[in-house]
Amino acid sequence: MNQKLTHVRGDGSAQMVDISAKDVTERKAAATTVVTTTEEVTAMLAENSLAKGDALGTARIAGIMAAKRTSELVPLCHPLPIAKVTVDLEVDTPKPGQVLITAEVKTTGRTGVEMEALTAASVAGLTLYDMIKGVHREAVITETKVLAKSGGASGDWSRA
Amino acid sequence: MNQKLTHVRGDGSAQMVDISAKDVTERKAAATTVVTTTEEVTAMLAENSLAKGDALGTARIAGIMAAKRTSELVPLCHPLPIAKVTVDLEVDTPKPGQVLITAEVKTTGRTGVEMEALTAASVAGLTLYDMIKGVHREAVITETKVLAKSGGASGDWSRA
Amino acid sequence: MNQKLTHVRGDGSAQMVDISAKDVTERKAAATTVVTTTEEVTAMLAENSLAKGDALGTARIAGIMAAKRTSELVPLCHPLPIAKVTVDLEVDTPKPGQVLITAEVKTTGRTGVEMEALTAASVAGLTLYDMIKGVHREAVITETKVLAKSGGASGDWSRA
Amino acid sequence: MNQKLTHVRGDGSAQMVDISAKDVTERKAAATTVVTTTEEVTAMLAENSLAKGDALGTARIAGIMAAKRTSELVPLCHPLPIAKVTVDLEVDTPKPGQVLITAEVKTTGRTGVEMEALTAASVAGLTLYDMIKGVHREAVITETKVLAKSGGASGDWSRA
Amino acid sequence: MNQKLTHVRGDGSAQMVDISAKDVTERKAAATTVVTTTEEVTAMLAENSLAKGDALGTARIAGIMAAKRTSELVPLCHPLPIAKVTVDLEVDTPKPGQVLITAEVKTTGRTGVEMEALTAASVAGLTLYDMIKGVHREAVITETKVLAKSGGASGDWSRA
Amino acid sequence: MNQKLTHVRGDGSAQMVDISAKDVTERKAAATTVVTTTEEVTAMLAENSLAKGDALGTARIAGIMAAKRTSELVPLCHPLPIAKVTVDLEVDTPKPGQVLITAEVKTTGRTGVEMEALTAASVAGLTLYDMIKGVHREAVITETKVLAKSGGASGDWSRA
Numbered sequence: 001m002n003q004k005l006t007h008v009r010g011d012g013s014a015q016m017v018d019i020s021a022k023d024v025t026e027r028k029a030a031a032t033t034v035v036t037t038t039e040e041v042t043a044m045l046a047e048n049s050l051a052k053g054d055a056l057g058t059a060r061i062a063g064i065m066a067a068k069r070t071s072e073l074v075p076l077c078h079p080l081p082i083a084k085v086t087v088d089l090e091v092d093t094p095k096p097g098q099v100l101i102t103a104e105v106k107t108t109g110r111t112g113v114e115m116e117a118l119t120a121a122s123v124a125g126l127t128l129y130d131m132i133k134g135v136h137r138e139a140v141i142t143e144t145k146v147l148a149k150s151g152g153a154s155g156d157w158s159r160a
Numbered sequence: 161m162n163q164k165l166t167h168v169r170g171d172g173s174a175q176m177v178d179i180s181a182k183d184v185t186e187r188k189a190a191a192t193t194v195v196t197t198t199e200e201v202t203a204m205l206a207e208n209s210l211a212k213g214d215a216l217g218t219a220r221i222a223g224i225m226a227a228k229r230t231s232e233l234v235p236l237c238h239p240l241p242i243a244k245v246t247v248d249l250e251v252d253t254p255k256p257g258q259v260l261i262t263a264e265v266k267t268t269g270r271t272g273v274e275m276e277a278l279t280a281a282s283v284a285g286l287t288l289y290d291m292i293k294g295v296h297r298e299a300v301i302t303e304t305k306v307l308a309k310s311g312g313a314s315g316d317w318s319r320a
Numbered sequence: 321m322n323q324k325l326t327h328v329r330g331d332g333s334a335q336m337v338d339i340s341a342k343d344v345t346e347r348k349a350a351a352t353t354v355v356t357t358t359e360e361v362t363a364m365l366a367e368n369s370l371a372k373g374d375a376l377g378t379a380r381i382a383g384i385m386a387a388k389r390t391s392e393l394v395p396l397c398h399p400l401p402i403a404k405v406t407v408d409l410e411v412d413t414p415k416p417g418q419v420l421i422t423a424e425v426k427t428t429g430r431t432g433v434e435m436e437a438l439t440a441a442s443v444a445g446l447t448l449y450d451m452i453k454g455v456h457r458e459a460v461i462t463e464t465k466v467l468a469k470s471g472g473a474s475g476d477w478s479r480a
Numbered sequence: 481m482n483q484k485l486t487h488v489r490g491d492g493s494a495q496m497v498d499i500s501a502k503d504v505t506e507r508k509a510a511a512t513t514v515v516t517t518t519e520e521v522t523a524m525l526a527e528n529s530l531a532k533g534d535a536l537g538t539a540r541i542a543g544i545m546a547a548k549r550t551s552e553l554v555p556l557c558h559p560l561p562i563a564k565v566t567v568d569l570e571v572d573t574p575k576p577g578q579v580l581i582t583a584e585v586k587t588t589g590r591t592g593v594e595m596e597a598l599t600a601a602s603v604a605g606l607t608l609y610d611m612i613k614g615v616h617r618e619a620v621i622t623e624t625k626v627l628a629k630s631g632g633a634s635g636d637w638s639r640a
Numbered sequence: 641m642n643q644k645l646t647h648v649r650g651d652g653s654a655q656m657v658d659i660s661a662k663d664v665t666e667r668k669a670a671a672t673t674v675v676t677t678t679e680e681v682t683a684m685l686a687e688n689s690l691a692k693g694d695a696l697g698t699a700r701i702a703g704i705m706a707a708k709r710t711s712e713l714v715p716l717c718h719p720l721p722i723a724k725v726t727v728d729l730e731v732d733t734p735k736p737g738q739v740l741i742t743a744e745v746k747t748t749g750r751t752g753v754e755m756e757a758l759t760a761a762s763v764a765g766l767t768l769y770d771m772i773k774g775v776h777r778e779a780v781i782t783e784t785k786v787l788a789k790s791g792g793a794s795g796d797w798s799r800a
Numbered sequence: 801m802n803q804k805l806t807h808v809r810g811d812g813s814a815q816m817v818d819i820s821a822k823d824v825t826e827r828k829a830a831a832t833t834v835v836t837t838t839e840e841v842t843a844m845l846a847e848n849s850l851a852k853g854d855a856l857g858t859a860r861i862a863g864i865m866a867a868k869r870t871s872e873l874v875p876l877c878h879p880l881p882i883a884k885v886t887v888d889l890e891v892d893t894p895k896p897g898q899v900l901i902t903a904e905v906k907t908t909g910r911t912g913v914e915m916e917a918l919t920a921a922s923v924a925g926l927t928l929y930d931m932i933k934g935v936h937r938e939a940v941i942t943e944t945k946v947l948a949k950s951g952g953a954s955g956d957w958s959r960a
Contacts, residue, residue: 005204005215006294009886012213014291014857016864018884020826020906026500044165053172054377055165057494061374061381061555062235064496068551068559071868073229073283074290075222075861079868079882082559083590084498086489106500108590110883110908115290118301122282123233125304130234130275131174134166137306137317141193141278144285144301146293157297169406174377176384178404180346180426186660214857217654221715221854221861224656228711228719231388235381239388239402242719243750244658246649266660268750270403270428325524325535326614329726332533334611334697336704338724340666340746353621364485373492375485382555389553391708393603394610395542395701399708399722430723430748434617435610442602442621443553450554450595451494454486457626457637461513461598464605464621466613477617506820534697537814541694541701541875544816548871548879562879563910564818566809586820588910645844645855646934652853654931673941684805693812695805702875709873713923714930715862755930758941762922763873765944770874770915771814773946774806777957781833781918781944784925786937797937 007076016076022110027151030104031117033125037139039097041132046091055131056089059101063087063124067105070119080109082116087124101125102147112154114146167236176236182270187311190264191277193285197299199257201292206251215291216249219261223247223284227265230279240269242276247284261285262307272314274306327396336396342430347471351437353445355419357459359412361452362419366411375451376409379421383407383444387425390439400429402436407444421445422467432474434466487556496556502590507631510584511597513605517619519577521612526571535611536569539581543567543604547585550599560589562596567604581605582627592634594626647716656716662750667791670744671757673765677779679737681772686731695771696729699741703727703764707745710759720749722756727764741765742787752794754786807876816876822910827951830904831917833925837939839897841932846891855931856889859901863887863924867905870919880909882916887924901925902947912954914946 009015048055064085071079084106093100103120105113125141132139148158169175208215224245231239244266253260263280265273285301292299308318329335368375384405391399404426413420423440425433445461452459468478489495528535544565551559564586573580583600585593605621612619628638649655688695704725711719724746733740743760745753765781772779788798809815848855864885871879884906893900903920905913925941932939948958 004294005208005291007218007291008208008213008215012208012215013860013888014214014218014864015860015887016867016882016885018906020883020908048165048168048172053168054174054374054380055168055172057374057377058167058174058235058381060493060495061378062233064494065385065552065555066233067496069233072865073222073226073233074287075218075865076287076290079559081561081589081881082496083500085496087495088493106498108500109881114293114297115286118286118289122286122301122304126275126278126282127234127236129278130236131165131167133274133306134164137274137309138319139305141282141304142302144282144304145299146297149297159298173380173408174384175380175407176387176402176405178426180403180428214854214860217854217857218861220653220655221858224654225712225715225865227656232385235385239399239719241401241721241749242656243660245656247655248653266658268660269401324614325528325611327538327611328528328533328535332528332535333700333728334534334538334704335700335727336707336722336725338746340723340748368485368488368492373488374494375488375492378487378494378555382553386553392705393542393546393549393553394607395538395705396607396610399719401721429721434613435606438606438609438621442606442624445624446595446598446602447554447556449598450556451485451487453594453626454484457594457629458639459625461602461624462622464602464624465619466617469617479618534694534700537694537697538701540813540815541698544814545705545872545875547816559879561881561909562816563820565816567815568813586818588820644934645848645931647858647931648848648853648855652848652855654854654858688805688808688812693808694814695808695812698807698814698875702873706873713862713866713869713873714927715858716927716930754933754937755926758926758929762926762941762944766915766918766922767874767876769918770876771805771807773914774804777914777946778959779945781922782942784922784941784944785939786933799938 019110024110025151026108027112028106029114029117029149030147031121032102032147033121033144034142035099035125035128036142037132037136041136042091042097059124059127060087062127063120066123067116067120070116074115077115078111080107083107087120112149112152114149179270184270185311186268187272188266189274189277189309190307191281192262192307193281193304194302195259195285195288196302197292197296201296202251202257219284219287220247222287223280226283227276227280230276234275237275238271240267243267247280272309272312274309339430344430345471346428347432348426349434349437349469350424350467351441352422352467353441353464354462355445355448356462357452357456359417361456362411362417379444379447380407382447383440386443387436387440390436394435397435398431400427403427407440432469432472434469499558499590504590505631506588507592508586509594509597509629510627511601512582512627513601513624514622515579515605515608516622517612517616521616522571522577539604539607540567542607543600546603547596547600550596554595557595558591560587563587567600592629592632594629659718659750664750665791666748667752668746669754669757669789670787671761672742672787673761673784674782675739675765675768676782677772677776681776682731682737699764699767700727702767703760706763707756707760710756714755717755718751720747723747727760752789752792754789819910824910825951826908827912828906829914829917829949830947831921832902832947833921833944834942835899835925835928836942837932837936841936842891842897859924859927860887862927863920866923867916867920870916874915877915878911880907883907887920912949912952914949
């Protein structure tokens, strides 16, 4: 295991580290989160979605837009020329009463896009909560995590 | 239970609903999230923190700044004159190898600040992940949820 | 007719003028724009919209989010606590091959929200163009204008 | 004619499509808009401009700054390393009582800059309206359109 | 003298402190900065300014826009409903070869606007440097300071 | 000496000039600013810093984040893929009662990063002032200047 916190110099100070010596390569990452609510609520989301509704679409757009602003939100992230963002929402997955959100991000740049994928998934989850909080304030956003990444010196990785 | 998705009109379209008839009152909300990593990592965070390090402070600042940008990130949130944001990080809480992040937000306005508290906690969690991902890519952000709210017509509420 | 450009001082310099002596009142404004394309394209938009598609919903969300950022885009606009934004898109209106976009904005503040309504309509129009440019690059955004305003010292007004 | 809405996947969902396989080339675009007001107002603008006034300059700066924020405003636009933005305003063109705004944008990137040029022209137009609305609320922003583009696989194009 | 750093809690952590118990009053602040360059450069600025040029106007607009974004830049600043921002630039003041920038900001809110005035002056200064750096890279931005403030519990103050 | 203001065209108008013909090279810049306060205040900063406090760390993060937003703040700056930002704060340097802030920025791009380094230093200085203004309102931010730059056609330069 690498023994150092990322972005922290020897003196303990947080800095935006130098990536200029890293290669420009194609890099991808996927992340997911799960919004855990009730089956009553997921039924509403599915019905809204069927009937030309915007509920899931709004969460998707919020996630995509947030991915582009990751380096404004996460202080030590480098700005990257994002080449692709997709956000998908699956109702009643992995279990009834849950919504699985999956974000995929791609760049051709000097560092990876895990943070962009996580940010997209998180903000899509926050937006979904914003729409369901009137009916189910107790809903929880859980299991926000990186699924897989590829490209760059550290190579490909996917969660076991 | 309220029977309608928030921010969705009768025709299913997502809109920023009218809050101008709601009272201007003092409103508070608290939210938490947990970053689940290893005890090796939380030891590094604690040590960095002891030694004038910025690791936890950076996550705190990121969370505070994100609270102020909630209405830019979550499409249907109303902009609010935020009067207070605090973000606290507790290492090895609730369990060893975890970091508990608690955000509290206060406003004097026409709608609640649950989304601001959730956004602060989430972005602090993302920022913490950004610093630990070099040593523990498998870390997970989990249990992002509203703890309590007060103020406004819907009254006070806290998670059972 | 008033004889002075708004936001321009006696010496000709552009400034953000003082509104602190104006009353806090409820203010509303509506604005519209029209995207003029072909019937082939409006048929695609209608079909996408029927089939759970996000085309019109994405333009709506973009318009709503832009309204909240008006004072960042238009240099001399005052930031306002926006209380409501709705954006509606009507396909084949006012004529076949056109999309009519109507934005309504409300605040309780010291100055009007005409610029917010115009910005919402404009950015919804730009977003719609972004989705149709692959099939009809010649599409034009036209007739961006304020329809009506109410509230404030200058009283109510609607386009004749 | 291409048969698909841009940015919309087969399932109808809006996504930020993958441009990583596209070539990095020099790309340009020009767009215009026209603010239609009265000759009395264009005379004020011309006079302000002659007398060290900021009216047209403010609209120009607003347009330039907006071009750089296009990917924040238009949800499915890719961020691009913008290499040039110019915004020009011509008073009493194409007709007395009108202001013609022309924006030109250049990048070396993987996708075109039509949206950046349109956004620059639109926001310059909104800013001009903001300054003239006190004297002529009925002014209209019209004919916002792409004039020409070059670079990229789809080749050069200019409006007939 | 007050004995505590602003925004720092008893445990040393930086937080956005609670202002909800403070009164909503009219508050003003003025700040200045000086760009020190050569008389050759200030002559160019004056000449550009006389000849319909945008040099000083661009710095003014940049300062005004930055004032509105102060709470995004300065982590612990509260967002405030800014009611007025003016930025003035005086060439060859206080001495030949210098440009004096004065920013005035007003709000009706719960905390003061010193930071907004300072931010406006600073960003106007940075923008001016950006335009003169091609001719005088050695120019220095100096004496950025609050001149006066009024309103609020701490009362009126002006620099001796 | 170059005889023209940067970013100003022949007609005096401010424009974002074309950099597409410039080479993509590694470019660096360093800038500093000094916050002049009292020894009592610098003692508080040092003490806070020793005791796990966030005072200096908050200013550092604010400076780093501001560097990434330079092209949003300074109207005619080009957006650049920033590869590194460090901000260092030295208490009681160069003299007792002062804080020296040094920012270093690196990119691989078509234009230099002097403005990014200056913006990082300035906003770190503003943030520090925000924390000390409660104890020493008279503090001044002074000597904001570029120290050195390298890369690009104009070659390396450092302040004499």
